[in-house]
Amino acid sequence: MVTFRTRARADAVRCPRCKSLSWRVHGRYERRLADAAVGTTPVVIRLVVRRFKCLSSGCPTVTFAEQIPGLTSPHARHTPVLRKLLARVAEALAGRAGARLARRMGMPVAKDTLLRLLRASDLEEPGAVRVLGVDEFALLKGHNYATLLVDLEARRPIDVLPGREAGTVARWLESHPEIEIICRDRASAYAEAARAAAPQAVQIADVWHLWNNLAKAVERTLTSHYACIRAGHEAARQPDEDAPVAPPDGTLDVNGRPRRIVGRIRERHRRVHELLAQGRSLRGISRDLDLDYYAVRRYAQTPDVDQLLVKVTQRRTLLDDYKPYLYERFTQGCRNASQLFREVRDQGFRGERTGVNRYIRQLKQGIETAPPAPALPKPRRALRWVMTHPDRLRPHEVLGLKLVRAACPELDTAVEHVRDFAALIQERRGQDLFDWIEQVHNSGLASLQQFARGLLHDQDAVVAGLSSTWSSGQVEGQVTRVKLIKRAGYGRAKLDLLRTRILLRT
Template identity: 75%
Template sequence: MPDGFLDVHGRPRRIVATIRERHRAVQELRATGRSLRGISRDLDLDYYSVRRYARTANVDELLVKVTQRRTKLDDYKPYIYQRFTEGCHNARQLFREVRDQGFPGERTTVSRYVRLLREGMVTTPPLPALPKPRRAPRWILTHPERLRPDEAVGTKEIRAACPEHDATVDHVRTFAGLMHEHHGEGLPAWIARVDQEALPHLGQFANGLLHDLDAVTTGLSSPWSSGEVEGQVTRVKLLKRAGYGRAELDLLRTRILLRT
C-alpha cells in the first residue's frame, strides 16, 4: 500500500477505508440500475460525490487525488529528510529550523513526519515539491528575462521533469514572440507544429484559431488594436450607470462628448 494511504502508525488511513466503502456501495447500486440521485438519497451523500464515485471505475484514482494533496510541509520535506539522514532526529530542532525558513505549520506536523522517518516508513528521499497549479502557468506566461532566480530554477525543474510541459513552454513562448514582434505570418507554421504534439489543451486553442485565421493573423501583424474602442465603450457604460434614473438622453450625450 502506498505511503500516502497509511497514517503515522502504519495503519490504513480512515479516509481511505471510507472512500473504498462508498465507491463499492455506489458501484453496486449503479449496477442495479439505480439513478444517481436515488443513490444520493439512499447513501445520504452529495449528488456530485456520487457522480464522481460512479464515473471512476478504479477506486485508486480517487485515493491518489485525496491522499497526495499538497501540504504545508511539502516544500520542507527534502530538507528534513536530509537533516535526518545526517543524524538530526530531534523533531523540535527540525521544527525550529524549518520554521526559520518560513514553514507556517505546527510542530506536530513536523513531528509526525519525523516519526515516519524513524519507523522507516519513508525510505526514499522525497521529490522536490511541485509548484502550485496557479504558479506554473504564471512562470510560463512571464518573459524569461523577468523571472526571479527562484522562478527560473523552478521552471527549469518542471521542464526537465515533464516532456509535455517542456513542449508547452516552447510553444507558448513562440506564440508570445509572434504577438510581441507582430509576425502574424508565422501563425500557420506555429499551428502546424502544435498539431504534431499530443497536447490536448494547447492543440484545442491552436485549432480554434483556424476558424478565423485571417482576422487573427491580421491582429498579430498590425500594431493597431480595438483597445481604444473598448475603453470608450467602458467609459460610456460608466456614465450611463452613474446617471441611471436621473438623466435623459440629451444630458447623457452631453456628458459623453464633453467629458475628457
C-alpha cells in the same frame, strides 16, 4: 446672495413672429434669473420685463414679452453664462453629484435640471472614420449589453449602439463605407457584421484576446498534468540520503528562544491528556481549560505533540518563495540578515524583517542544511510563470518554472509553444502563424490543439492582428472609462443619457 434689480430701456421691440416694431406696452412683470456666482455667493437678477402688443393685424401673436439678447431667452431661469457652467458640471458629474458640487460653488440647481441640460447637449458628428475599434460593455452583466465604437486615429468614442447583435453593427457600418480597418475582439457577431457590411475593411483580431485565450488553454493543460507537477515536486523535496536530518523548523524565535505559540501548544497538549487520563470528558475539559471543543478534540486525537507543531511551525509563509535565493546568498558568504531582507524586499517580498531574521538564524545554527524546494504551485500560479516573459521572472519563479517544465515532457513542450507564440506577437510575424499551428497539432496537447483550431476559423483577422501595429488596446481603455461613468451613476442611467456622457469630450 447678491441681487441685481434692473429693467430694459428700449422704446420699441420687434415681435418675435412677424418682426414688426411695437411700442405699445401691455403690462409688466418681474422675472428672476440666476446668474454665475460671485466667488461662492449666488447671484440673482430681478428683471422687470414688459409685455408689448403686436400692432400687425395679420399676426396671430397678440402680446409678447421682450427679450434681452445675451441675457434672457423664453422660459429660461438661468442666464446663458450660468447655463454653460451648469452644462459643464452635468457633463462631468451628471445628476446628484453635479448638484452637490454646483451648490458648493454658489450655483444651486436641481439634479433633474442638470440631466435636462446634459440631454440637450450638442454632440459632435464623427465625420470620416478610417480605423474603427469595436467592443461591447455590459449595461447589466449577463443580461443587457451595448456596443462601443471608437475612432482609433482620433482616440475618442464616436457612437454607442444598443445591444451587441451583428445586424445593429452592420447597419452602422453601411453608413460609413470609408472605413479601412476594423479592430475587434473574437466575438463572432462583430466579425459577421464586418464581413457583411464592410467587406473592404481589414479585420484585426485583438492580440490581448489572443494571448488571453492561449492562457486559458495553457491553464487547462497544467490542470490536466497536475499529477506530474505534484510528483516532480515531491521528488524535489526528498532529502539527500547523505544529508543530516534537520530538527523541526520554526520552533525558535529570532533571538533563539522557544516561540510562545510552541510552548502554549505543548502545555495545552499536556493538560488535555492529563485530564483524559483522569477520565474527564471532552466537554468538561473544554470548560475547565476555556478552550474550544473542537480544539480539545484535536489535542485529544493527536498523541504526539510534534504532529500539532508541524502545522504551526512549517505552514506556508510569504518567505517560502524567497528561501532558495536566501540560501544561495548565504552559501556565497552573505550572513547579514538586514542586507538579505533588503534584497528580497526589492524582489517583491512583502513580509516582515523578523521572518528573514529567523530563517538566517536557522541557517547559522545549521538547522537548514539543504536548499529548500519551492512550495507546490497551484495551476494558476504556474500559469503566471509560464505566461510571464523570462526576463521578468524572479529567481524563485525561475526555479519553480524549471521544476514545472521538468515534471513531464508535455509541460515543457507547452512552455515552448507559449514562448514561440509570444515571439510571433513581439516580432509581428503573423505570416509564421501556420507553422506554429502545425507544431501544436503535432504536439498532442489537446487544449492547445483546440486553441489552434479556433485560430484557423478566424485566420485572416488573427494573421492581421499578429502583423499590424493596430489593436483594441485603446478600445479597452475606453470601456474602462465607460464603466467608471456607468458606476458613478450607480448603473441607473438609461442608454440615451449614458451615450451622451460617453461621447461628450469632457
